[in-house]
Amino acid sequence: MAADFVQNWLATTPGFATPFLLGALGLMINERAGVLNLGCEGMMLVGAMTGAVVSFHTGLAGAAIPVAMLAGALVALVFGIAVVVFRTDQVLTGLIVVALGDGLTGVIGRPYMFEKVAGFRDLDLGPLSDIPWLGPILFQQDILVYAAAALAVLVWWGLDRSDAGLRLRAVGEDPATADIAGVNVQLFRLSAVVLGGALCGMAGAYLSLASSFVWTEHMVGGRGWIVIALVIFSGWRPGRAVVGALIFGGAEALIPRIQAMGFDVPIYLVGMLPYVLTLAVLIVPTILRGERSPAPSGLLLNYLRQDRR
Amino acid sequence: MWKWFAGAVAAVAMSALAVSGAQAAFKLDGEPKIAMLQLATVNDGGWSEALEYARAKTEEALGVEIAYTENVPEDNSEILRTIDLYVSRGYNVIIGTSWGYGDAFLEAATKYPEVAFVNCAGETNNSVNLESFYARSYQGWYLAGIVAGHLTQSKKIGSIGGYPLSVVNWDLNGFLRGAQSVDPAIEMVGVFVNTWYDPVKETQAAEALLEQGVDVLGSNMSTPGPHLSFQDQGKWSVGFQIDVSDQAPDAVATSMIYKWEAYLIPTISAIIDGTWEPGEWGWWEGIDTGLFDVDPIASWVPAAAVADVDAARAAMIAGTLDPFQGPLHRQDGTLAVAEGEVLSDDGLWGMTYFIQGAIGTMPAE
Structure with missing residues (x-):
């Protein structure tokens, strides 16, 4: 009984963790380039709706993912043009993206509310899935879970090992110096924002195409904000984002199971778990690291060559 | 504990309904103009959609038009602003759709005594021109x-x-x-x-x-x-x-x-006829009403x-x-x-x- 419970819990955790991870990877790319996009919730909503609409019309969940990513990227592009080119305040512009995403998806997605859409089911990897205990946990996930894991590696390699990643980080740490070194700051930042938007769109599409097979208004339900905390928790590192996403996903997966088991626990307290975790995640790293923050030092600072000191 | 206590008080008060005196019937001034404030979008797949069906059925049954506004949040200033707009345009019957509208509706009912208010909610506020209705679900x-x-x-x-x-x-x-x-x-x-x-x-x-x-x-x-x-x-x-x-x-x-129309049709019809007497403790009925x-x-x-x-x-x-x-x-x-x-x-x-x-x-x- 207890073993079943733990197995079920662990087997559903990756599905909960995936949207957190995808969103965190996206925001991480933005932020390493020095742009904070608080509009994650809005971009996820756009991704969730676009994914559902495409899947509804074509019946192809696989085709819905790239389109959802494109939609997320498009919203991010609007944000990017405002922030990078017109140098608007990053925080305020990000908040506008949230409102924009919520409103747009409410209007456009209206006819699609509650329509069942084709989505991603858990894979059956034959003998691997049948491995006792570990099989359901590791080898009975939907394909996007594996895709997210691969993306985490890719983002790590891209940021930490590739030439472009080095330039991108330079832009995020000290845009003026990067500029002198011949890096096109504006272009790098805009590209990072668009790439981040695409991943946030994918995170949203996961919610509608893999978690629930349906689009409904406001369905992201605050997960975009948890993603923002998760990036801070991870110290802007993809590897830690995987761990963080699993912790958050595990907390979310635990709640209904604890209740269904009939355990005598105060559900309001259990329901608070993801938010308490968010808070802890924001506090603990600052305590551990003291004054030195791992945040890119150019974060939130808009850059224009004429302003260079 | 407090909630339990409040619930008990409300319920005791409710049982006093039987002995309390009847109020005078509410008279509408002029032609009925009816509006509904919806908590969410009308195709939310649940609560608001059920009330939207009722709105359409009531329109059909009584041959009236019922305007509506979607996404009115449970925020007193937002609710009052929406009501003000309707009343200033001559609306005189306002239908609410949430427990969280209770306080704003009571305030509006006091402010506009010539307007009839009903609100779809559990135990909440009532007055000479406001009635809350709910189901023994x-x-x-x-x-x-x-x-x-x-x-x-x-x-x-x-x-x-x-x-x-x-x-x-x-x-x-x-x-x-x-x-x-x-x-x-x-x-x-x-x-x-x-x-x-x-x-x-x-x-x-x-x-x-x-x-x-x-x-x-x-x-x-x-x-x-x-x-x-x-x-x-x-x-x-x-x-x-x-x-x-x-x-x-x-x-x-x-x-x-x-089937909220089981309440709305007779109630709005009574409001139009000038025979409506809002229940002092609201309207809370069961399956016998077809609700x-x-x-x-x-x-x-x-x-x-x-x-x-x-x-x-x-x-x-x-x-x-x-x-x-x-x-x-x-x-x-x-x-x-x-x-x-x-x-x-x-x-x-x-x-x-x-x-x-x-x-x-x-x-x-």
């Missing part, structure tokens, strides 16, 4: 429970609720009670998702119930996810607020649906279940059956209602517990 869930009781093979049914409030708890308990009328050994796993609306959390709660061997789900929520999960596993479910059978036709055995029912019941549901539902519905209308008639025990085994008695209104509003046979936790007050 546990009666409908009792009928849904009978269907579940006939369908279940594992003798384990499940419920997903939003928050553990009395208006939700009596639905969950009513559902279990109905199932137990078929087989007293039936148990119900109750899960609260702590939200009114989250397809991801609702779907996960359904998956958790399936893992526990639940084979009939009563969803007190409104997104389709839980029904789809049960359909995938070849199990059954009961929908809420509106008919959800098109979402998962092989799973949804029936839906416990609201809700399990409708439709899928063709594949056993005939015996339908017969039992029909019999129970008739008995409730006749007043010979109450879902919470004694003996009724709480989850912990203590007696809630003694033999020969029924749970009072006071007891209903203070229902902060699961009844015997439920698996799950109700947070202590």
